[in-house]
Amino acid sequence: MKKITLSATLAAGLAIFAGSASAQVDLDAVLNVEGMDITTRAPAADFLDIDEVISGWVYRTKETQALQMDDFENPGMIFVDIAMDDWNTVDGSEGKSCASCHTDGPAEFAGLRAEMPRWNEEKGSLFNMEDYINLMRVEYMGAEPLKWAKPRMDAMVALISLQSRGDTINVAIDGPVSDIWEQGQELYFTRVGQLDMSCANCHEDSYGLMIRADRLSQGQSNGFPTYRLKNAKLNSIQARFKGCMSNIRAEPYAIGSEEFRALELYVASRGNGLSVEGPSVRN
Amino acid sequence: MAEDSKPRVRVPRSATAGEAFEVKTLISHKMESGQRKDADGNNIPRSIINHFSCDFNGENVMQVTLHGAISTNPYFQFEAVIQESGTFTFTWNDDNGSVYTDSKDITVG
């Protein structure tokens, strides 16, 4: 595993500063959503070079944090409502809705988000939530697959993710996914783009510091899909990867590409021990 | 956009006569401010929810005039006080003439 120094990052031109006194991080802030305590700090997995994994929620201002602590304040929940309508809407050649088969409602998927992405034995490939949703739509409903990183898909991912809120992220990295996981790890530490930066430069070497006017987090994916104040909509994990790559002036991989699938697996596994938060609220 | 605007409201199921309680509303709407330009440099015309009203049994609780500076997915929180059981009605008026409504029953015990 490559280690890259912070000074090299500074030289790359994206300035990272120690935080100003006016906006200190409160590592002991407690995330309680609708009476449920959510784990925002946990011991890091053995394969990581950091001691502790920390949810991105911890690094936001108290106003942004508050938006996630009440399901009514959380604007991401509006899209969960919209997805619930979609859940009950018949679509495709088979005349079925999600509800036609899943008679116990989205709650049938409690726990699923905590293991995503994971190996689908039957299909012989790595599956994330979007893959499962489209598999159901195409094979059982006879409906068109939903486009990834678009509002309808992101809302459905949020609805399914919500069923696992508070569950401990437990993504498998061995067995059939081990090669993909290795590829994801390689990508995480590979410098790309005009600013010549890797994921690790910010999210492993510099979390907690300021990047211009923003507080860097560990770039954990446990809160996705995330309602961002910046674009006032739900954002998928891979759409966020694309945004990060654009920020470092790299040519982003395509959403749904082999690279982003591998990276999603690796990044998800870095959050093992944290809680599912989706839909979370970030800046 | 009209078909995508989905309201959410939170009102307690029951209240005590004469005691104020909290009401929260949220509606999905892009709230295009009229200040943005498209890729060709043309102004994107304003398209917002410009008015919100909360009423109870035909009497007004609060009205809000919204401008382009109100964030996407407009949120309001305010307080109401009632004397008898009845129905809250919530009305959002869109620049395009659409009207979105929601209602909630409440019992005064």
Next chain:
Amino acid sequence: MQLTRRDTLIMGAGVAAVTLLPLPSLAGAWEDAIAAFTEGGEIMDGGIELTAPEIAENGNTVPISVSAPGAVAIAVFAEGNPNPDVVEFQFGPLAGAQSGSTRCRLAGTQNLHAYAKMPDGSIGHTVVSVKVTIGGCGG
């Protein structure tokens, strides 16, 4: 026309100066907006509270709350926005308090003003400064 390095620097400085001044660029629009609400009522400091974050993490969604006991209406104006109008709350007979919260857009670091209209037509006023952070990756 060929731009020298010096010309470019001067032009850049001009742009920077304009960008850094959070003053209402259209003073007329600002006064008109306030006057439309106050309707000539006597303006006094106080009688109204405006709560906003000292530092807003994103100018797109800034939570604000206003409260003015006894007011018939409260309006909020943003000094540094292209259009100063933000929101106006009008309280009906069933309002449990003369208060309200919403989320607004701020174009940059600036002052937010809140005015409360009292039943006698007089106006309460307060101002709060909000720093808006711009230029980050979003965590």
